[in-house]
Amino acid sequence: MPFSRKIKTLYTDGACRGNPGPGGWGVVVYFNDGSVYEMGDADPATTNNRMEMQAAIGALKLVTATGQQEPVTLYTDSEYLRNGITKWVKGWKKKGWKTSEGKPVLNKDLWEILDELNSQHIEWRYVRGHAGNEGNERCDEIARAFALGRPPDLQQTQPDALIGSQATDSIDRETIQSSDVSSDPPNLGLVMVDSTTPPSLDSLDNLPREVRVAQLRNLIETLHVADEIAAKGYLITSSELADLMDVNASAVTSRGDNWGWRNWVVSRVRREGNQILWQLERVDEVNSNFEASANS
Incomplete structure (x- = not known):
């Protein structure tokens, strides 16, 4: 059955209540006739980065299912996702x-999975989050x-190319959820929990043990990344730091030039073009340097 509508643009995003913690992802598909899916x-139990990636996977599975060969623009507010799939993945595979x-x-x-689904027809573009972009x-x-x-x-x-066809199966219907039409609309005014704010003990106790262990493993992975950034002296952008901390970029820039996050002191180093660069230092190293300076 020919697909009369063509996918024009895709918007993807992920969210996480804590990092790690319960997460969700969303995709908005805009067709050339103005319709939306x-x-x-x-x-x-997941992380913000994994939800960003899962959203892109859901979007690319839909593109694959339609068999569309025309160019499609995919917008994401995660530089981790965009850089990973367009730059870093090639080197990772070689190594x-x-x-x-x-x-x-x-x-x-x-x-x-992303590497397998990605194609030359997909144009990956970064869009700044929470800046009024409708998608x-x-x-x-x-x-x-x-x-x-x-x-x-x-x-x-339902996209017409998928109605009554086997293509629906290739999208993996378990990853495309519709809400119960009888349920109340979600209260989207609730504020997401900053990853620097630990979840309540009650909510942790109600989670199965295997979920809590998975959350701990994801947290350790995140802390290892932060430790490596600090040890190597890498400078990272506000968006990259926000991805690491699982907060909005605006929450990073509004905290000032020096502040603490978990085991690190975060310092604003300089601006390059429209990007602010940040440095992470271990708290124990900062204290040691301070003591050495005081005793000299």
């Missing part, structure tokens, strides 16, 4: 999915609602 799902330091690549399972804002609403355990009402007019 929305998707999303939740994960009880056997190892980083330049020889360490295993984080989220390898999802990177492999990005809607994706954010969908992802946050799923992360809160309140699936939103989704626009899901």
Whole structure:
């Protein structure tokens, strides 16, 4: 059956209540005739980066299912996702999915799926989050609602190429969720939990042990990345720091030039063009340097 409509643009986004914690992802698909198709799902124990990646996977699966060969623009507010799929993944594969330091690549399972689904027809573009872009804002609403355990009402007019065809199966219907039409609309006014704010003990106690262990493993991965950034003296942008901390970029820039996050002191170093560069230093190293300076 010919596909009369063509996908014009895709918007993807992920959210996480804590990092790690319960997460959600959302996709908004815009067709050339002005119609819209929305998707999303939740994960009880995940990270913000994995949800960003899962959103892109859902979007690319839809493109694959339609068999579209015309160019499609995919917008994401995650520089981690865009840089990973357009730049870093080539080097990772050459090194056997190892980083330049020889360490295993984080989220390898999802990177492999993304790499397989990606094609020359997909143009990856970065869009700044929470800047009034309609597609990005809607994706954010969908992802946050799923992360809160309140699936939103989704626009899901079935793409005509998928009606009555086997292509529907290739999208993996388990990852495309519709909300119960009888349920109340989600309260999207709820504020997402900053990853620097620990979840309540009650909420942790109610989670299965295996979920809590998975959250701990994801947290350790995040802390290892932060430690490596500090040890190597890498400078990272506000968006990259926000991805690491699982907060909005605006929350990073509004905290001032020097502040503490977990085991690190975060310092604003300089501006390059329209990017602010930040440095992470271990608290114990900062204290040691201070003591050495005081005793000299």
